[in-house]
Amino acid sequence: MKGHVRLDGVSKVYRRLARRGRLQSLKGALLHGDLVRGLKASEGFVAVDHVDLDVAPGEAVALIGPNGSGKSTLLKLISGILKPTRGTVDVDGRVTALIELGAGFHPEITGRENVLINGMLLGLTRPEVEAKLDEIVRFADIGEFIDQPVKTYSSGMFVRLGFAVSVAADPDILLIDEVLAVGDAAFTRRSLDQIARMRREGVTLIIVSHDLDLVAHLADRAVYLRHGRVIAKGLADTTAARYRSDVAGDEAADRSAAASSVRVVEEGTRWGTGDVEILDVGFSSCGVPMRVVPSGTDCTVHIAYKVNHPVSDFGFGLAWHKPDGTVVGGHNTFLDGLVPGRLGERGEVRCHYPALDLAPGDYVLDVAIHAREGLAYDYWCQAARLRVTSAVEWPGVWAPEHRWESDGSVFFEADTGSSRG
Amino acid sequence: MDIFRVLWRHRALVVVLVRKELAARYRASLLGYFWSLLNPLMLLAVYAVVFTTVFRPRMAGAQPYALFLFAGLLPWLFFSGALLDAAITLVDNGPLLAKVVCPAEIFPAVTVLSHLVHHVLALPVLLVALAGCAMAGWHPFPWTIVLLPLALIPWILTAGGLALGISALAVHFRDIRDLVANLLNLLFFGTPIIYTLNGIHVGWLWHMLRLNPMTSLIRVYRSLAFTGHIAGPLEWAIAMATGVIVWLAGAWLFGRLRDTLVEAV
Numbered sequence: 001m002k003g004h005v006r007l008d009g010v011s012k013v014y015r016r017l018a019r020r021g022r023l024q025s026l027k028g029a030l031l032h033g034d035l036v037r038g039l040k041a042s043e044g045f046v047a048v049d050h051v052d053l054d055v056a057p058g059e060a061v062a063l064i065g066p067n068g069s070g071k072s073t074l075l076k077l078i079s080g081i082l083k084p085t086r087g088t089v090d091v092d093g094r095v096t097a098l099i100e101l102g103a104g105f106h107p108e109i110t111g112r113e114n115v116l117i118n119g120m121l122l123g124l125t126r127p128e129v130e131a132k133l134d135e136i137v138r139f140a141d142i143g144e145f146i147d148q149p150v151k152t153y154s155s156g157m158f159v160r161l162g163f164a165v166s167v168a169a170d171p172d173i174l175l176i177d178e179v180l181a182v183g184d185a186a187f188t189r190r191s192l193d194q195i196a197r198m199r200r201e202g203v204t205l206i207i208v209s210h211d212l213d214l215v216a217h218l219a220d221r222a223v224y225l226r227h228g229r230v231i232a233k234g235l236a237d238t239t240a241a242r243y244r245s246d247v248a249g250d251e252a253a254d255r256s257a258a259a260s261s262v263r264v265v266e267e268g269t270r271w272g273t274g275d276v277e278i279l280d281v282g283f284s285s286c287g288v289p290m291r292v293v294p295s296g297t298d299c300t301v302h303i304a305y306k307v308n309h310p311v312s313d314f315g316f317g318l319a320w321h322k323p324d325g326t327v328v329g330g331h332n333t334f335l336d337g338l339v340p341g342r343l344g345e346r347g348e349v350r351c352h353y354p355a356l357d358l359a360p361g362d363y364v365l366d367v368a369i370h371a372r373e374g375l376a377y378d379y380w381c382q383a384a385r386l387r388v389t390s391a392v393e394w395p396g397v398w399a400p401e402h403r404w405e406s407d408g409s410v411f412f413e414a415d416t417g418s419s420r421g
Numbered sequence: 422m423d424i425f426r427v428l429w430r431h432r433a434l435v436v437v438l439v440r441k442e443l444a445a446r447y448r449a450s451l452l453g454y455f456w457s458l459l460n461p462l463m464l465l466a467v468y469a470v471v472f473t474t475v476f477r478p479r480m481a482g483a484q485p486y487a488l489f490l491f492a493g494l495l496p497w498l499f500f501s502g503a504l505l506d507a508a509i510t511l512v513d514n515g516p517l518l519a520k521v522v523c524p525a526e527i528f529p530a531v532t533v534l535s536h537l538v539h540h541v542l543a544l545p546v547l548l549v550a551l552a553g554c555a556m557a558g559w560h561p562f563p564w565t566i567v568l569l570p571l572a573l574i575p576w577i578l579t580a581g582g583l584a585l586g587i588s589a590l591a592v593h594f595r596d597i598r599d600l601v602a603n604l605l606n607l608l609f610f611g612t613p614i615i616y617t618l619n620g621i622h623v624g625w626l627w628h629m630l631r632l633n634p635m636t637s638l639i640r641v642y643r644s645l646a647f648t649g650h651i652a653g654p655l656e657w658a659i660a661m662a663t664g665v666i667v668w669l670a671g672a673w674l675f676g677r678l679r680d681t682l683v684e685a686v
Contacts, residue, residue, distance in 0.1 A: 014684060076683075080522050083680040095522065103520035108445040117441060120434040121523045 002093035003057030003172040003204040010087035012048040047073040049228040060205040062219035070228035071208040093172025102162030107151035122169035132168045140164040176207040212240040235325040248375030269381040276369045276377035279304040281384040295390040299356040303349045319366040359399040360390040424672045442535040457542035480620045492647035493614040499540040501605045503533045507584035508591040508598035515686035529584040563649030572642040578664030582671030589678040592685045634663035
């Protein structure tokens with residue numbers, strides 16, 4: 001099916017660029033068509049290590065991780081620019097890779113000619129590019145400059161034209177490597193709009209970004225890479241939270257060697273340093289423990305914890321999801337302006353909702369105890385599940401108390417009074 | 422054969438890139454494409470002056486010498502220019518290779534083809550000079566020149582094969598460009614371009630020149646473009662075989678190195 005991306009045990013080994021052994025490796029290349037075969041471990045650098053990935057058509061997946069974790073290499077492997085050392089890459093459909101905007105532009109020739117060459121490199125025919133030229137010029141917003149040599153362009157015009165050509169190629173799969181950060185705010189917004197439009201049309205999206213908010217906004221799923229290996233994959237915001245926690249953990253470890261490192265309790269769903277541990281998460285309504293709560297009634301989330309190593313920087317956080325991953329909402333004690341004081345050795349924290357205005361259905365709760373910068377002591381995804389009931393099957397996730405009114409010109413046959421049935 | 426298929430599939434792109442190559446070269450120059458005509462014209466003028474007033478070589482079958490030299494130099498300039506540019510084409514187009522998905526073989530092909538275009542643009546100068554000499558009665562007009570496209574086939578194949586191999590190797594070893602430049606200098610004097618093979622009377626030297634496959638290529642070309650007869654079938658066979666073998670070798674080398682190119686540019 002068009003737009004399907006499948007990676008099976010993909011590894012990429014780079015030859016370290018040492019002068020010694022170059023002739024040797026060239027001989028290898030000529031004999032086996034392979035530069036890294038027979039390379040000693042010390043001579044190769046493993047950029048991507050045995051990665052499996054399956055991206056369904058129309059899905060949006062983010063690759064996140066620190067610099068040098070292999071994200072960009074993975075993207076280049078998917079695009080076909082690089083060939084994997086081991087494993088297979090199956091890509092179905094036309095791929096456009098936004099790795100560097102305007103990378104192929106020749107400075108001496110006009111924007112129009114560059115658009116033609118770039119469009120054809122991306123797989124369009126000459127008449128196709130010519131038919132799309134107006135659209136490209138309009139999106140890039142460069143007007144008369146299209147007939148000027150590209151060297152006279154401002155850097156903004158350059159990247160806008162580069163983006164416009166790339167997305168005009170009607171890809172089935174769009175690969176984006178951190179390129180949206182290059183332009184001004186207006187450009188970023190316009191390109192995000194364009195990407196959103198392409199997503200609605202069913203284009204598969206794979207992005208590499210350090211902007212975790214953007215990742216959570218654009219992607220359904222995220223893959224967290226480190227040293228070329230997949231550390232975690234799952235829902236975009238959960239995986240991003242995991243990465244944030246690790247980054248904060250690394251920084252803490254840099255500051256004090258004594259700090260305990262992040263450990264993973266349960267692959268993909270629970271991690272943290274373990275300094276503070278979540279014992280149990282439960283719900284109550286009007287003081288009575290419950291697993292099912294009627295919409296709009298009083299509800300309290302109970303978080304029982306235990307301190308293993310005393311910490312002074314602590315906060316509690318909650319994130320509500322639908323079981324399909326849709327984010328409903330979230331809050332933590334830092335955002336609510338609560339300054340950490342003392343954390344008793346063992347106890348319970350409660351978050352109270354006077355009226356839980358959720359639409360009927362099942363909800364999943366992620367619970368975390370973490371430091372201000374994001375270092376997780378215990379981050380527990382899907383720690384608890386709550387069913388909300390209602391007499392009316394309100395759609396969506398929000399079912400607030402409400403009332404219909406009119407200036408007297410509209411009458412309804414029967415006024416049932418309360419909207420909540 | 423794979424490379425032929427890739428090039429054929431991307432023929433429209435190759436054409437556009439050749440046009441870009443030519444346009445970029447003459448961009449911001451007043452005379453533009455006229456330089457393709459002017460450069461060989463200047464060359465011919467200098468030779469004409471030097472070899473009619475300063476030196477007067479008396480080689481049989483090479484009179485008028487300036488015209489003889491010019492007819493031999495034209496294909497050689499195509500050949501050497503293409504190979505020198507091939508050594509840098511992949512590095513120059515590195516951003517395209519590394520940031521945009523595109524088949525690497527189109528770049529050496531574009532290099533060879535744009536030099537071929539320069540060559541074709543220089544041919545009118547040769548034609549006019551030949552016509553002038555014929556009218557002055559110095560040298561009969563070689564009507565065989567209409568067959569010149571045939572003689573260009575082994576040249577294109579040889580230059581193409583070498584360009585493929587050189588471009589791929591040059592990505593890994595930047596010394597290749599200097600090596601190629603020196604080898605071309607050597608080959609220039611080792612091929613009967615500024616002299617005729619029959620003018621060599623030293624036995625071992627004659628045999629060495631005869632073993633140089635470029636000798637056949639130049640003789641096939643020059644017999645059509647200057648002498649006015651068609652070279653013998655053996656000469657043609659050697660020229661064509663050289664073209665095919667060099668192309669296959671270059672394509673094989675390029676195919677072997679293709680997957681390593683992006684990492685190295």
